Amino acid sequence: MRLMLAAAVAAFLALPAAAQTPVERGKYLVESIAGCGNCHTPQGPNGPIMSRALSGGPPMVEGKLFTAQPSNLTSDHATGLGRYTDAELKLMIREGKRPDGSLIGPPMPFNFYRGLADADLDAIIAYLRTVPAVKNAVPKSVYNIPLPPAWTPPIAEPIEAPPRTDKVAYGRYLAGPLGHCLECHTPMGPDGRFQFDTMLGAGGLKFEGPWGISMSRNITSDPETGLGQWSDAEIEQAIRKGVDRHGRHLMPPMGYAYYAKVSAEDMTALIAFLRTLPPKKMP
Ligand code: HEC
Ligand code: HEC
Structure with a gap:
């Protein structure tokens, strides 16, 4: 019953x-x-x-x-x-x-x-x-x-799309095709091409705008320069609210206000996927 x-x-x-x-x-x-x-x-x-x-x-x-x-x-x-x-x-x-x-x-x-x-x-x-x-x-x-x-x-x-039951695969779909997180967060080589094969998620791209200059951060699982030591809640707060684990406000152009509306289920999958990004040192 x-x-x-x-x-x-x-x-x-x-x-x-x-x-x-x-x-x-x-x-x-x-x-x-x-x-x-x-x-x-x-x-x-x-x-x-x-x-x-x-x-x-x-x-x-x-x-x-x-x-x-x-x-x-x-x-x-x-x-x-x-x-x-x-x-x-x-x-x-x-x-x-x-x-x-x-x-x-x-x-x-x-x-x-x-x-x-x-x-x-x-x-x-x-x-x-x-x-x-x-x-x-x-x-x-x-x-x-x-x-x-x-x-x-x-x-x-x-x-x-990959099945939602496969959290990591669905998270990869969110971070790639849907959210293009990995575009802003992957550095370019000297040839001006994204280093998706060798430096996926390592950060270091520069963005200039009315806010000044910001640089994307390392979102791989690296414990020193990446998210390796961050809790899920800290990662979620950075993505949704644009506040890092030290309380520092993050600059544009990352669309924090949009990510604030990501469903709880999708956020869980996204973070599960970020955890699987092989550690890389920020360039
Ligand atoms: C990172 C910035 C960026 C994001 C995010 C983005 N776009 Fe664009 N989009 C552009 C730019 C810049 C152009 C114009 C490029 C050009 O003129 O050749 C464009 C052009 C387009 C066009 C062509 C329209 C036309 O009349 O030629 C379509 C359709 C479009 N975007 C849809 C979308 C949709 C739907 C999304 C979200 C799923 C999206 N874009 C997300 C920057 C972006
Ligand atoms: C348009 C470019 C852009 C996109 C798209 C983008 N980001 Fe970012 N992200 C940045 C920049 C730039 C910063 C750093 C801002 C600063 O230092 O003030 C950042 C910071 C972060 C941080 C904080 C890390 C730290 O060490 O402080 C996390 C986590 C993060 N992004 C995850 C994501 C995820 C997940 C997505 C996709 C859902 C995403 N980003 C999409 C540009 C982007």
Whole structure:
């Protein structure tokens, strides 16, 4: 009897997640772990202007290499995504290809978005369709670096997210394709390429902006320069609140306010995965 009750409760608790509509799932992803607005929402003197959420972010300047203009993702037909079909948006978000054949540039995180599961990509698009239209013509980005002919070979096979029961695998999916944590937290080599194979999570990338200069930290399990000696609660506080274990406030561009909305279950998986990152010394 007691067992049956437990099973019934478990089934009931499992329901809300299963019953989430694609739009709800997409809203959750965009507003939490994916944090699209961290780049795509305009900034005012007091932070993001949420009444114009996702209508185009401030320019992202990388020295003389590029000035990228995060696009208007609202449903506006003339200046937003309203003019594109779902299939076109899928190619744009995951493979960085516009319908006219032109490539979408960095720092839109294609390294990682190519791993977005079909169901999550569909959910993100379903949600973007519901974002109130804001008319805002974003200027064209300027790239003084050559962009490759394509970011990825065309994706031909279905992509599925790992099962949530496998916490570490699901956490890897959160830290990679969905949250692109590992992009900001992996250093580049002298050739300007990310050292994903040898220095995954070791930190040391510099970010310049209105806040000054910040440098991403080491999120590997290294006990001296990484998170090896941090408790789960300390890691969670850094991610959600932007406060490190010494009480120091962390600077942008990490999207703390978005990660504050990550579900408890996803946060557990994310931290379980971070624990498995082989120790590396911060460069
Ligand atoms: C790190 C910053 C960053 C994040 C995070 C980011 N984007 Fe972008 N995105 C950009 C920039 C910059 C551009 C413009 C690049 C260009 O002009 O070539 C862009 C372009 C796009 C475009 C092309 C629009 C057009 O009209 O050409 C789409 C669609 C898009 N982003 C969707 C998303 C979605 C959905 C998310 C979240 C899942 C997201 N982006 C997260 C920076 C970002
Ligand atoms: C847009 C770049 C960016 C993204 C994306 C990003 N981070 Fe960060 N992160 C930073 C920077 C920069 C700092 C350091 C800020 C400072 O020192 O003031 C930081 C700090 C941290 C810290 C504090 C570590 C310490 O030693 O103080 C943790 C933990 C962390 N990030 C984890 C994550 C996780 C997990 C994700 C994905 C959910 C993530 N970050 C996504 C840029 C980023």
